[in-house]
Amino acid sequence: MSTSAHSHAGHNPYLAHHFESMEQQKEAATLGMWLFLAQEVMFFGGLFCAYAVNRFMYPDAWSMGSGSLSIPIGAFNTVVLLLSSFTVALAVYNTQIGNSKRVVYFLILTLVLGITFVTVKWIWEYSPKIDAGVFPGSHWGPNPADHHYGKLASFAQQGPLELFFFMYFLMTGMHAFHMIIGFAILLVLIPMAWMDKFGPQRYMTIMNFGLYWHFVDIVWVFLFPMYYLIPQAGGH
Amino acid sequence: MEHHLKEHIHEAPHIVTPKVYAMNLTVLGVLMALTVAVYYIHLGNNVLNLAAALIIACAKMTCIALIFMHVRWSSKLTWAFAGAGLFWFMIMLTYTFADYATRYDWHSPFITAPPFGG
Numbered sequence: 001m002s003t004s005a006h007s008h009a010g011h012n013p014y015l016a017h018h019f020e021s022m023e024q025q026k027e028a029a030t031l032g033m034w035l036f037l038a039q040e041v042m043f044f045g046g047l048f049c050a051y052a053v054n055r056f057m058y059p060d061a062w063s064m065g066s067g068s069l070s071i072p073i074g075a076f077n078t079v080v081l082l083l084s085s086f087t088v089a090l091a092v093y094n095t096q097i098g099n100s101k102r103v104v105y106f107l108i109l110t111l112v113l114g115i116t117f118v119t120v121k122w123i124w125e126y127s128p129k130i131d132a133g134v135f136p137g138s139h140w141g142p143n144p145a146d147h148h149y150g151k152l153a154s155f156a157q158q159g160p161l162e163l164f165f166f167m168y169f170l171m172t173g174m175h176a177f178h179m180i181i182g183f184a185i186l187l188v189l190i191p192m193a194w195m196d197k198f199g200p201q202r203y204m205t206i207m208n209f210g211l212y213w214h215f216v217d218i219v220w221v222f223l224f225p226m227y228y229l230i231p232q233a234g235g236h
Numbered sequence: 237m238e239h240h241l242k243e244h245i246h247e248a249p250h251i252v253t254p255k256v257y258a259m260n261l262t263v264l265g266v267l268m269a270l271t272v273a274v275y276y277i278h279l280g281n282n283v284l285n286l287a288a289a290l291i292i293a294c295a296k297m298t299c300i301a302l303i304f305m306h307v308r309w310s311s312k313l314t315w316a317f318a319g320a321g322l323f324w325f326m327i328m329l330t331y332t333f334a335d336y337a338t339r340y341d342w343h344s345p346f347i348t349a350p351p352f353g354g
Contacts, residue, residue, distance in 0.1 A: 027311060034317035041321025049328050053336055059282075071272065078268055086261040089252070089304045096251045207306075214304045221296045225289035229275040231282045 014201040022201070029204040033211050044219055047171050051226065054163055061160030065168065066230035068134070068149055073124050074228035077117050078220065084113035085217045088210045095193075095203040103193045103206065110213065111186045114179050121176055129165070136166035168227055175223060178216045185209055250309040260303040267296050 012022055019025040055062045091106035132149040133141045140162050142152035155161055189209060192198065198206055274288045302308040307318055 027313070030310065030314055031317055034314055038317055038321035038324075041325055045321070045325035045328060048325070049332055052329065053332060056333075056336060071275070075268070075272055079265070082261060082264050082268065085264075085300060085304050086257055089257045089260075090254055093252065093254055093257070211305055214300050217304075218297050218300050221300070222293050225271050225275075225293055229271065229289055231275070231278060231285045 012201065026204060029208060030211075033208040037211060037215050040215060044171075044174070047167075047174065048222070048226075051167050051171065054160075054167060055226075055230075058157065058160035058163065061155070061157045061164050063230050063232055064152065064155050064157075065161055065164035066227060067232050068152055069168075069228045070124070071228050073120060074224050077120055078224050080113050080117045080120070081217050081220050084110050084117070085214050087113060088213045091193075092203065092207050092210045095198045095206045096200055098200045100193060100196050100198065103198060104190060107186055107190045107193055107206075111183060111190070114183055114186070118176050118179055121172070125172075126169075134165055136162045136169065171223060172227070175216065175219050178219070182209075182213055182216060185212070250306065252303065252306065252309070256303060260299055264296055264299055267292050267299070 015022055015025060019028065087106045087109045091103050091110065094100075094102035094106060129135060129149065132146040133139065133143045134149050134152060140158075142149050144150050144153035152161060186209075189206065193206075271289055271292045274285065274292070279285050279288060301318065305318075307315065310318075
């Protein structure tokens with residue numbers, strides 16, 4: 001929107017013609033993003049509500065299912081995501097002070113951390129479960145011979161246990177899907193930052209991407225204790 | 237004209253320094269360690285453990301929203317937008333659990349469970 005039409009003296013070239021001031025333009029962009037995030041809260045809210053009801057109904061299955069998840073892997077991924085929130089915040093800072101090289105650097109770092117999260121999730125979480133028959137649907141059936149998931153085979157409430165893993169794959173999968181959308185956005189933003197398209201007057205795109213990324217981080221902040229840290233029936 | 241000049245003065249964005257971001261990251265790291273620690277300590281009651289985990293998660297959410305997402309320095313309207321989704325979520329949880337918690341004759345929600353499908 002930074003057209004040359006706004007060439008008269010005192011008018012900011014980055015101010016779109018339908019806004020009165022940069023302040024108003026920034027406020028509109030921020031509110032639009034928060035409205036989108038409010039919708040995202042409602043979307044994930046439905047899933048969290050379904051999770052809460054099912055955990056309330058089948059506490060034993062939830063405890064059993066949670067006990068088979070790896071806390072070190074979940075904790076590692078939490079740290080990776082928190083670090084990526086930090087790097088995206090630094091990308092916002094460097095855009096605001098006009099250091100484009102650092103913006104590119106921190107956006108790439110954010111992408112690398114995001115890919116690390118999803119890769120760890122796929123290789124050490126999703127893949128072994130699918131191989132061991134711990135995946136909801138027609139192929140459900142934990143393999144008793146599996147050294148890690150074998151104990152799930154003898155659990156009496158197979159239906160609720162399958163429901164636990166259905167919720168697990170649905171919610172963490174939807175979270176990972178949001179991250180992958182973030183990667184696609186980053187792959188557009190990184191070349192743009194490289195071409196110096198952002199700066200102290202044009203930082204809202206990076207700022208709004210940051211809002212999205214932080215929101216995805218917040219979702220994980222809840223998913224981690226709700227799936228990995230459920231107290232075990234027989235103590236630890 | 238004076239009105240416009242006044243607005244231009246406020247055009248400078250609020251810049252949060254890397255030091256503040258780094259402090260926030262440290263707090264988040266400590267809270268994360270605390271969540272895992274609470275799990276291993278076991279407070280003697282599953283409901284207490286769940287409450288502790290959720291309170292810590294809410295504290296982390298607040299840190300991320302206020303500092304990383306700049307809500308602390310945002311307009312009141314942004315606060316309202318940010319709170320709207322959460323408020324709706326609370327309504328949904330309250331009404332849903334008002335139904336589930338009273339539908340069965342349970343002594344405690346975390347002790348007894350109905351059969352699958354029940």
